Amino acid sequence: MSSSQPIRVLNVAEKPSVAKAVATILSRGQLHTREGRSRYNKIFEFNYTVRNQQCQMLVTSVTGHLMEIDFEDRYRKWHSCDPVDLYHAQIKKFVPEDKLDIKRTLEEEARWCQWLVLWLDCDREGENIAYEVVEVCSAVNSRLNIWRARFSALIERDIHEAVQNLARPNKFLAEAVDARQEIDLRIGASFTRFQTMLLRDAFVLDFAGEERNMILSYGPCQFPTLGFIVERYWEIQAHEPEEFWMINCSHTSEEGTAKFGWMRGHMFDYTCAVIIYEMCVQEPIATVTKVRDQQKNKYPPHPLNTIELEKRASRYFRMSSEHTMKVAEELYMSGFISYPRTETDGFSERTDLRAIVQEQRGHPTWGMYAQQLLDPGVGLWRNPVSGGHDDKAHPPIHPTKFSAGESGWSQDHRRLYELVVRHFLACVSQPAIGAETTVEIDIAGEQFSASGRVIIAKNYLDVYPYESWGGSMIPKYSFGEQFTPTALTLDSGVTRPPPLLSESDLLSCMDKAGIGTDATMHDHIKKLLDRFYATKDANTHFSPTNLGEALVMGYDDMGYELWKPYLRSQMENDMREVSVGRKSKSQVLDSCLQQMKACFLDARVNKAKLLEGMGIFFDRSSRRGGDEQQVGGGVVGPCGICHESDMVLKRKPDGNFMVGCSGYPQCRNVVWLPGSISEATVTTQVCNSCTPGPFLRIQFKFRSIEIPPNYNANHLGCVGGCDETLKELIEICGTGSRNPPANIPGLVKIIIPVSAARGRGGHTSSSTSAQRGSTRQGVCTHCRQTSHSSNDCPSQVSRSQSVPPQRRNTQNGETSIACSTCGTMCGLRTANTETNRGRKFYSCQSRVCKFFVYAKLFLSADMGCYVCFMDIFQKTGHTWLSFKIIGSKKRRGNKKSNLRWEDSMGNNSGGSGANNSSSRSTSNPRSNPRGRGGHGRSGGRRGQSTTDTTFVSATGDPVSRRCFNCGDPSHFANVCPNR
DNA sequence: GCAAGGTC
Numbered sequence A: 001m002s003s004s005q006p007i008r009v010l011n012v013a014e015k016p017s018v019a020k021a022v023a024t025i026l027s028r029g030q031l032h033t034r035e036g037r038s039r040y041n042k043i044f045e046f047n048y049t050v051r052n053q054q055c056q057m058l059v060t061s062v063t064g065h066l067m068e069i070d071f072e073d074r075y076r077k078w079h080s081c082d083p084v085d086l087y088h089a090q091i092k093k094f095v096p097e098d099k100l101d102i103k104r105t106l107e108e109e110a111r112w113c114q115w116l117v118l119w120l121d122c123d124r125e126g127e128n129i130a131y132e133v134v135e136v137c138s139a140v141n142s143r144l145n146i147w148r149a150r151f152s153a154l155i156e157r158d159i160h161e162a163v164q165n166l167a168r169p170n171k172f173l174a175e176a177v178d179a180r181q182e183i184d185l186r187i188g189a190s191f192t193r194f195q196t197m198l199l200r201d202a203f204v205l206d207f208a209g210e211e212r213n214m215i216l217s218y219g220p221c222q223f224p225t226l227g228f229i230v231e232r233y234w235e236i237q238a239h240e241p242e243e244f245w246m247i248n249c250s251h252t253s254e255e256g257t258a259k260f261g262w263m264r265g266h267m268f269d270y271t272c273a274v275i276i277y278e279m280c281v282q283e284p285i286a287t288v289t290k291v292r293d294q295q296k297n298k299y300p301p302h303p304l305n306t307i308e309l310e311k312r313a314s315r316y317f318r319m320s321s322e323h324t325m326k327v328a329e330e331l332y333m334s335g336f337i338s339y340p341r342t343e344t345d346g347f348s349e350r351t352d353l354r355a356i357v358q359e360q361r362g363h364p365t366w367g368m369y370a371q372q373l374l375d376p377g378v379g380l381w382r383n384p385v386s387g388g389h390d391d392k393a394h395p396p397i398h399p400t401k402f403s404a405g406e407s408g409w410s411q412d413h414r415r416l417y418e419l420v421v422r423h424f425l426a427c428v429s430q431p432a433i434g435a436e437t438t439v440e441i442d443i444a445g446e447q448f449s450a451s452g453r454v455i456i457a458k459n460y461l462d463v464y465p466y467e468s469w470g471g472s473m474i475p476k477y478s479f480g481e482q483f484t485p486t487a488l489t490l491d492s493g494v495t496r497p498p499p500l501l502s503e504s505d506l507l508s509c510m511d512k513a514g515i516g517t518d519a520t521m522h523d524h525i526k527k528l529l530d531r532f533y534a535t536k537d538a539n540t541h542f543s544p545t546n547l548g549e550a551l552v553m554g555y556d557d558m559g560y561e562l563w564k565p566y567l568r569s570q571m572e573n574d575m576r577e578v579s580v581g582r583k584s585k586s587q588v589l590d591s592c593l594q595q596m597k598a599c600f601l602d603a604r605v606n607k608a609k610l611l612e613g614m615g616i617f618f619d620r621s622s623r624r625g626g627d628e629q630q631v632g633g634g635v636v637g638p639c640g641i642c643h644e645s646d647m648v649l650k651r652k653p654d655g656n657f658m659v660g661c662s663g664y665p666q667c668r669n670v671v672w673l674p675g676s677i678s679e680a681t682v683t684t685q686v687c688n689s690c691t692p693g694p695f696l697r698i699q700f701k702f703r704s705i706e707i708p709p710n711y712n713a714n715h716l717g718c719v720g721g722c723d724e725t726l727k728e729l730i731e732i733c734g735t736g737s738r739n740p741p742a743n744i745p746g747l748v749k750i751i752i753p754v755s756a757a758r759g760r761g762g763h764t765s766s767s768t769s770a771q772r773g774s775t776r777q778g779v780c781t782h783c784r785q786t787s788h789s790s791n792d793c794p795s796q797v798s799r800s801q802s803v804p805p806q807r808r809n810t811q812n813g814e815t816s817i818a819c820s821t822c823g824t825m826c827g828l829r830t831a832n833t834e835t836n837r838g839r840k841f842y843s844c845q846s847r848v849c850k851f852f853v854y855a856k857l858f859l860s861a862d863m864g865c866y867v868c869f870m871d872i873f874q875k876t877g878h879t880w881l882s883f884k885i886i887g888s889k890k891r892r893g894n895k896k897s898n899l900r901w902e903d904s905m906g907n908n909s910g911g912s913g914a915n916n917s918s919s920r921s922t923s924n925p926r927s928n929p930r931g932r933g934g935h936g937r938s939g940g941r942r943g944q945s946t947t948d949t950t951f952v953s954a955t956g957d958p959v960s961r962r963c964f965n966c967g968d969p970s971h972f973a974n975v976c977p978n979r
Numbered sequence B: 001g002c003a004a005g006g007t008c
Helices: A016-027 A083-087 A097-110 A124-140 A156-164 A171-199 A222-238 A270-282 A306-317 A321-333 A353-362 A367-374 A411-427 A503-513 A521-530 A546-558 A566-579 A585-605 A607-617 A724-733 A769-776 A794-799 A904-908 A911-923
Strands: A007-013 A032-034 A043-050 A053-061 A068-071 A091-094 A115-119 A145-148 A243-253 A256-262 A286-298 A432-443 A446-457 A487-494 A534-536 A541-544 A631-638 A646-651 A657-661 A670-672 A677-686 A696-702 A714-717 A747-753 A825-830 A840-844 A852-854 A858-860 A865-875 A878-888
Touching (some): A007 A016, A007 A043, A016 A043, A016 A115, A043 A156, A053 A097, A068 A171, A083 A171, A097 A124, A115 A124, A124 A145, A124 A171, A171 A566, A222 A541, A286 A446, A306 A411, A306 A503, A306 A521, A321 A411, A321 A521, A353 A411, A521 A534, A546 A607, A631 A696, A714 A724
Parallel strands (some): A007 A115
Antiparallel strands (some): A043 A053, A256 A446, A286 A432, A432 A446, A631 A646, A657 A670, A677 A696, A747 A878, A840 A852
């Protein structure tokens, strides 16, 4: 089929570079270029034949998304609506100001075209952009025949095939992105407004400069990224250093030294380790049980994609991912490297790799290597192995133009270009080859191994100096050979916490959890720094700031995993379902937004948790408070001070209630209510006593554990002045802003009755009759009985069954606490261990019990869990200690191995074993029993002073025959009756 | 003033 009139075809690509590449390939370089409305997006013109039809081709581009979404204007202002309304607010899709030029170009060109061919990237976002282009073009030309070109690489064959096999765009793919955009916007905007308005003005956040403009953003990508950082930080904080023990063996001969490692690794049980060590020392002859020689290859990396580029630039040059992408973008724009935003880590078979190598032959540093690669005689070439990722749009990052360094390049430009070139040359090279020898020996039934490596051919390592492959020689051994170790030592070590996350680690976490895309991951990381949620040190390690930790802690306390990656993963799954047509866009939107709205409302109800989290790290602000400060409530009665406005029940951000004049700030009349109130509702019952009225009564609900037991948790009260019970509870419980965390799941309260109540501030002097009774007249604070003191109150014992009653020590005016386990007083001390040096902690002074709590540090108590010490405070005449349980205690290692000594050593205990060992030791011609004193390590680090037992190397000092546990020479430790 | 996703 052919026609005399050529078809006018408007081709639109996702970016200018693709438009140019497509036009150049299709026109074979015979094209005319003209300007469009946008200076970046040129228009290329040429003639082409599509399936025998003459076409007049116009190729132009957009720059990514042409449109944005946002709320309708009436919802744009933060105070225009309740943030929860953002789950239903109308959303508009529009072309933003900076894209109007591109829109005009499309409109002008589409008017006189018959076909529209969409050359957007072949992924979900590309398909969505395709529909944005369709919307703009169809609006001016409804007769357009709309086609989609699908290509997997910008190479001739693919592009020609794509244009000869045009398809229709896929609505499902585009709708998946629509859903993603809408969900991100609604969740992000609602939570951001909520937490910013709640927290910004409630606390002193002076690190951020102008606090008023500070935004505490929430985003479904940025929060899980923060979550990774906080989680690692908590893991480090919770780490409890544990001492472990290992046996090391070395053997030196004329050929060199071999260091043999214990194949058990290490043991946490000192007793076991010492007994095994003792056994080895008694029979120190080593027998070679295995010699294995094999060739080992170290393979070059896969071709480079964006995430690997960012990770390697961070590891090798400590460049931030954001800076790396900026430099890579510049190198790409000036033509030196290929498109830097790619997931692909394998080259297409059709790529002319040798041509790329050929270009690098003239480089003064790696040119020679490039030449060798191309020489078949050298045999250095190897086709690159794919890493298995393919975005179907871009090749792996590779050099596209030779440069020995440009004058305008910074050091980072040079380093990044060099990395791209060296990486490319490496991945078309042979692996490094090494010869590895592994030797295993047996000493008294214990296995040890050593290995050595010799590099035979460095191959790709010659051009890739960023990686090394260490190797050392060991002496030659043969199977069955016996020797006496030169040294056999029992060494100790201490477990260390994992390191803080590096930028490379963080990118890996995000990649694995599907947080962000290769083009946006660095943006999410940067956002955490910009929002003061995290900091990065010189070694690219991330720590959460107090703000970041407080936010995560707050949401964690609520029981929501908004800071974990699962929410995003779930969304990604839903998007996938939409993109293949298994679920509809509206179905996913409805269910996801409904779920998130419920979560949002619940978070708002539980906002006290966020405030508590923030309260741990920040001081309260003296400002009037944020937009969220006063919520709920109802009119209680007329204001008796200004006589103009009403007194209204309100709840403050810290969760406490107040009744204040609605004429504030002109009128400052206020009644502060007890901090122990969990709920308060204005009823319709009018108080008959208070004037001038009418005053409505308020139904209060108190947290029973925070009020004395003889008070009713449900109280119908009045704030007009007649309610004595309310007055008493105000005095007992106080109304201050720094109340303890509420009695919520996850918090353990340890009740520490005081012998001499020391209330907060002025409350002691104006204490209620109940308090006075307990402190001066010997009446129990809890139940007001005189038969016992508050220390022994049965009501308290039954209430805190898991924690015995404690005492408070007021010595030196310091608040001490009693151990929750054994009752002994705990003293405040300063830690001196490597990881916790300088931290204050409470420790049981009994030296038997292991109760200890670090101030704001997680440690294990005998409760068998990690706890976070939150606060010590006084309330209702008691000292309270609140903790948060943050996880169950994990104990590492200490495998219950089948220790042979249980049998053999037990039978051999006593004199005969000693004689055997002694004779072997001295009969060994290579040993020098007493002449090399000091070489052996004392194994009795823990028990040496009390057991008088020393353990030494086979070449060194004598071995004591006494039990190291109790010092008795009649038996060995494994059968010690005192153990 | 808010998200995340394109790209210059």
